Amino acid sequence: MTTQVSKAATVPGPTGHPLLGMLPALRDDLLGSILNGFHEHGDVVAYHVGLPRGPRAVSADVVNVHHPDGIHQVLTTPQVFSRRASAYEILREFIGEGLLTSEGDRWLRQRRTLQPLFTPHRVGRYVELMADEAARVVDDMALTTGSVVDLYQLTQRYAMRVVGRALFGDDIDDVVPRLQELMPILGDLALARALQVVKLPLSWPTPRSRRIAGVRATQYEIVDRIIAERQSRTGGDEHEDMLGRLFAARDPETGQALSVADIRDQVLVFLLAGHETTSAGLAFTMHLLGRHPEVQERVAAESGTGNSELVRAAVMEGMRLYPPVYSMERMSESDITISGYRIPANTKVIVAPWVTHRHPQFWPDPERFDPGRFLGRQERPRYAYFPFGGGPRSCIGEHFALLEMTVLLSALLARYRIDTRTERLAVVPRVTLRPAGEVRATLTVR
Numbered sequence: 494m495t496t497q498v499s500k501a502a503t504v505p506g507p508t509g510h511p512l513l514g515m516l517p518a519l520r521d522d523l524l525g526s527i528l529n530g531f532h533e534h535g536d537v538v539a540y541h542v543g544l545p546r547g548p549r550a551v552s553a554d555v556v557n558v559h560h561p562d563g564i565h566q567v568l569t570t571p572q573v574f575s576r577r578a579s580a581y582e583i584l585r586e587f588i589g590e591g592l593l594t595s596e597g598d599r600w601l602r603q604r605r606t607l608q609p610l611f612t613p614h615r616v617g618r619y620v621e622l623m624a625d626e627a628a629r630v631v632d633d634m635a636l637t638t639g640s641v642v643d644l645y646q647l648t649q650r651y652a653m654r655v656v657g658r659a660l661f662g663d664d665i666d667d668v669v670p671r672l673q674e675l676m677p678i679l680g681d682l683a684l685a686r687a688l689q690v691v692k693l694p695l696s697w698p699t700p701r702s703r704r705i706a707g708v709r710a711t712q713y714e715i716v717d718r719i720i721a722e723r724q725s726r727t728g729g730d731e732h733e734d735m736l737g738r739l740f741a742a743r744d745p746e747t748g749q750a751l752s753v754a755d756i757r758d759q760v761l762v763f764l765l766a767g768h769e770t771t772s773a774g775l776a777f778t779m780h781l782l783g784r785h786p787e788v789q790e791r792v793a794a795e796s797g798t799g800n801s802e803l804v805r806a807a808v809m810e811g812m813r814l815y816p817p818v819y820s821m822e823r824m825s826e827s828d829i830t831i832s833g834y835r836i837p838a839n840t841k842v843i844v845a846p847w848v849t850h851r852h853p854q855f856w857p858d859p860e861r862f863d864p865g866r867f868l869g870r871q872e873r874p875r876y877a878y879f880p881f882g883g884g885p886r887s888c889i890g891e892h893f894a895l896l897e898m899t900v901l902l903s904a905l906l907a908r909y910r911i912d913t914r915t916e917r918l919a920v921v922p923r924v925t926l927r928p929a930g931e932v933r934a935t936l937t938v939r
């Protein structure tokens with residue numbers, strides 16, 4: 494895996510536009526460009542963006558690593574591959590320093606304190622709440638055969654209610670529309686800020702800084718109100734919901750509790766990270782099942798016997814083809830070699846489930862939707878599949894998300910047949926991978 498830097502080769506890659514490099518191609522079709530790059534250049538590909546030569550602000554290489562061995566190296570050696578100058582720094586300006594965006598000792602303390610709340614055993618206690626909410630969204634539809642629905646709207650409503658009830662022990666239906674309105678604004682502002690070559694401090698009163706400050710203030714106002722209501726209802730820390738557990742949580746090494754500001758930032762992270770990804774992943778999976786009626790019937794039949802193994806496999810296969818977190822970004826802190834190629838210090842390094850989940854060496858006939866890939870013994874390397882990342886910064890909500898997704902899919906399939914054969918699924922790679930609009934399906938009552 495790692496060889497001596499001096500003997501390593503230069504990373505190959507496409508050249509692109511003479512002045513702008515690969516910037517236009519990546520901007521116009523990011524997912525298609527990185528998949529082409531992999532097919533043409535292999536497991537490690539460099540994309541030059543900006544002028545052929547010049548200071549970092551106008552000329553840089555971004556290296557994509559696609560082989561599981563290389564991904565292992567990138568995700569599990571944070572001292573070499575840090576999150577400096579990544580999208581997380583921008584996200585931090587928007588949602589504060591919760592677990593997703595914090596760094597160093599602060600992150601370590603938060604992770605140690607929160608980890609016990611997310612073990613498979615603890616998460617399993619939410620299954621009833623999830624089943625309740627799944628029944629509620631499926632019942633609410635009260636559809637007649639042949640109705641056309643937007644699956645994405647359905648999954649968003651479900652995911653927001655589940656995370657709301659898991660966090661606060663109550664539904665937060667009144668704030669759901671407000672938070673949903675903020676989501677795209679936040680995404681657009683974050684993207685605009687990410688593409689700024691010179692990032693002015695947010696304290697400068699530019700129109701964009703003022704909009705960002707406005708969005709932050711609205712978010713905090715919503716979260717503070719929910720926390721205050723929750724505390725006035727029960728006194729705060731005795732309950733089984735996540736907020737109660739956040740108040741009660743102690744760092745296992747120091748015994749320290751989380752500060753109120755920390756709790757507020759965690760709540761915001763869980764509301765955002767916990768709903769966007771799950772709802773998109775579910776909508777993608779439902780769309781795929783709707784295109785493959787024979788697979789869907791098998792999944793529904795097995796789920797009907799109370800066995801959720803195939804439902805879970807369908808969700809995993811859905812996230813193989815449409816990983817909600819389609820790429821992750823790191824920065825090399827020193828010169829390093831990956832798969833025989835030299836990567837200089839200060840290079841942006843990307844690992845992309847979108848590409849590796851289609852690596853033909855590990856996924857024969859990669860575009861075929863086949864949940865069977867996730868049944869029984871699986872002989873593939875750990876990082877051939879990594880929708881939840883890996884290493885120390887892997888997703889803390891993995892078990893929660895998988896359970897939540899399996900529960901809704903089972904409930905929907907028990908009642909309806911999904912048909913998407915005449916629909917096209919268009920996706921947009923923003924902070925996460927999202928449907929470009931409605932995910933339409935015709936549902937028929939079973």
Ligand code: HEM
Binds near residue numbers: 816888
């Ligand atoms: C299908 C659903 C989900 C997917 C695909 C997903 C994916 C990911 C990935 C890939 C990362 C790591 C990013 C990186 O290394 O740069 C991550 C981190 C994280 N996720 Fe998730 N996630 C999902 C659901 C959830 C849920 C339900 C929650 C909370 C209830 C959650 C909370 C978090 C947090 C807090 C982190 C940061 C962890 C840390 O840095 O220590 N996620 N997620």
